[in-house]
Each structure stands twice: as C-alpha cells, then as structure tokens.
Amino acid sequence: GAVVSQHPSWVICKSGTSVKIECRSLDFQATTMFWYRQFPKQSLMLMATSNEGSKATYEQGVEKDKFLINHASLTLSTLTVTSAHPEDSSFYICSAPSATENTEAFFGQGTRLTVV
Amino acid sequence: AQSVTQLDSQVPVFEEAPVELRCNYSSSVSVYLFWYVQYPNQGLQLLLKYLSGSTLVKGINGFEAEFNKSQTSFHLRKPSVHISDTAEYFCAVSDRGGAQKLVFGQGTRLTINP
Numbered sequence: 001g002a003v004v005s006q007h008p009s010w011v012i013c014k015s016g017t018s019v020k021i022e023c024r025s026l027d028f029q030a031t032t033m034f035w036y037r038q039f040p041k042q043s044l045m046l047m048a049t050s051n052e053g054s055k056a057t058y059e060q061g062v063e064k065d066k067f068l069i070n071h072a073s074l075t076l077s078t079l080t081v082t083s084a085h086p087e088d089s090s091f092y093i094c095s096a097p098s099a100t101e102n103t104e105a106f107f108g109q110g111t112r113l114t115v116v
Numbered sequence: 117a118q119s120v121t122q123l124d125s126q127v128p129v130f131e132e133a134p135v136e137l138r139c140n141y142s143s144s145v146s147v148y149l150f151w152y153v154q155y156p157n158q159g160l161q162l163l164l165k166y167l168s169g170s171t172l173v174k175g176i177n178g179f180e181a182e183f184n185k186s187q188t189s190f191h192l193r194k195p196s197v198h199i200s201d202t203a204e205y206f207c208a209v210s211d212r213g214g215a216q217k218l219v220f221g222q223g224t225r226l227t228i229n230p
Binding site: 004006009010032034036041042043044045046049093095097098103104105107108109110112 | 148
C-alpha cells in the first residue's frame with residue numbers, strides 16, 4: 001500500500017517555542033491531508049484538513065493561529081505548533097487519502113510531542 | 117454528524133481464545149465503517165472496512181467484522197488470537213461524501229496473555 005511518513009517521530013521542546021511536524025506522501029500525490037491529535041488513552045480527534053494550494057480547514061475549537069498548517073506541495077504538509085505549552089503535549093498523526101481508492105486513507109506513524 | 121462508541125476500553129484475552137471488540141455508531145446519513153489497529157508509537161493500519169454489500173467483512177490478520185444496520189453496530193471478531201494481536205483497536209466511520217475524513221471511537225486495548 002501507499003506510504004505516509006511523518007517526521008520527527010518524537011520531539012521534546014521547551015514551553016514557548018515552536019515545533020514543526022512534517023507529513024509526506026512518499027509514493028503518491030495528496031491534494032488533501034488530515035491532521036489528528038490523540039491524547040493519552042483517548043481517541044484520535046480531527047484537527048484540520050490540509051489543502052494543497054489553499055488554506056487549511058480547521059475543526060471547531062482548534063486554534064488556527066496556534067496550529068499552523070501549510071500544504072507546500074502535493075506530497076508535503078506541515079503542522080507547526082506555535083508557542084507550545086505543556087497542554088499541547090500529545091500524539092499527532094497525519095493521514096492522506098489514497099489516490100486510487102476514495103474510501104481509504106493512509107496514516108503516518110505519528111509524532112509524539114512533549115512540551116516541558 | 118457521526119459518533120462512535122467502543123464499549124470496552126480494555127479487553128484481556130488468553131492466547132488462542134476468540135475475541136470480540138464492540139463498536140456502535142450513530143449517524144444521520146449512510147456511512148462507511150472501518151477498523152484500524154495501532155501498535156505502540158505507530159500510526160494506524162487498516163484492518164478492514166465496510167462500504168456496502170455483504171454485511172460480513174473479512175480483513176487482514178484473520179479479523180472479520182459484521183455490519184448490523186438495525187443495531188448500528190460493527191463488531192470486530194477473531195476466532196483465535198495471538199500474542200502479536202496485542203494492540204489498540206479503533207473503530208471509525210466516515211460519511212460517504214468525504215470518505216477519508218474519519219470519526220474515531222475511543223479505542224480498545226486488546227491484551228493477549230499467554
């Protein structure tokens with residue numbers, strides 16, 4: 001199947017700094033990517049839809065100025081957590097829809113962010 | 117809007133025993149249904165999906181699930197589990213318009229004991 005790669009797999013940062021997470025579709029193009037957040041022992045919650053060439057669409061309650069999303073190319077979307085705080089510590093996962101099968105999405109391996 | 121409820125947060129099972137992970141959903145429109153597995157510190161891997169047709173769906177690793185429209189359920193089953201099945205399992209739904217935008221259940225941690 002198609003491969004979606006996230007980088008980094010884990011990151012520790014200080015409060016007040018910004019962290020960038022990359023999501024790449026390695027062998028297919030993705031005009032849309034999705035960013036999810038997973039709190040410990042909880043489910044994945046959709047944060048936003050990343051759209052190549054246009055602004056991201058954020059879910060209700062997600063601060064667009066805090067979670068900056070840039071879909072720079074057909075294979076890359078980035079999520080930047082700005083001015084991170086400990087409550088932003090979480091597991092962030094991206095997904096990209098299959099280019100050929102419109103009912104399937106491929107997930108990255110996730111990024112564990114710890115803000116200290 | 118859709119919602120998904122996984123009734124069991126944890127399920128301990130002995131190796132080679134059968135297992136059922138329960139999932140109920142709520143939606144005002146027709147949906148697609150999915151089961152994903154997540155191994156520690158990894159992303160999600162699709163186990164199986166229900167789109168239409170036969171209500172019994174077979175997936176990878178010997179798993180299967182049955183769609184029950186009247187009970188709005190999509191329970192996951194495996195007749196004989198292995199140690200390697202220890203993982204977190206997520207049930208998810210999407211509407212038929214934006215199939216890749218998923219609403220997840222809370223997850224069920226399946227622990228296989230020897």
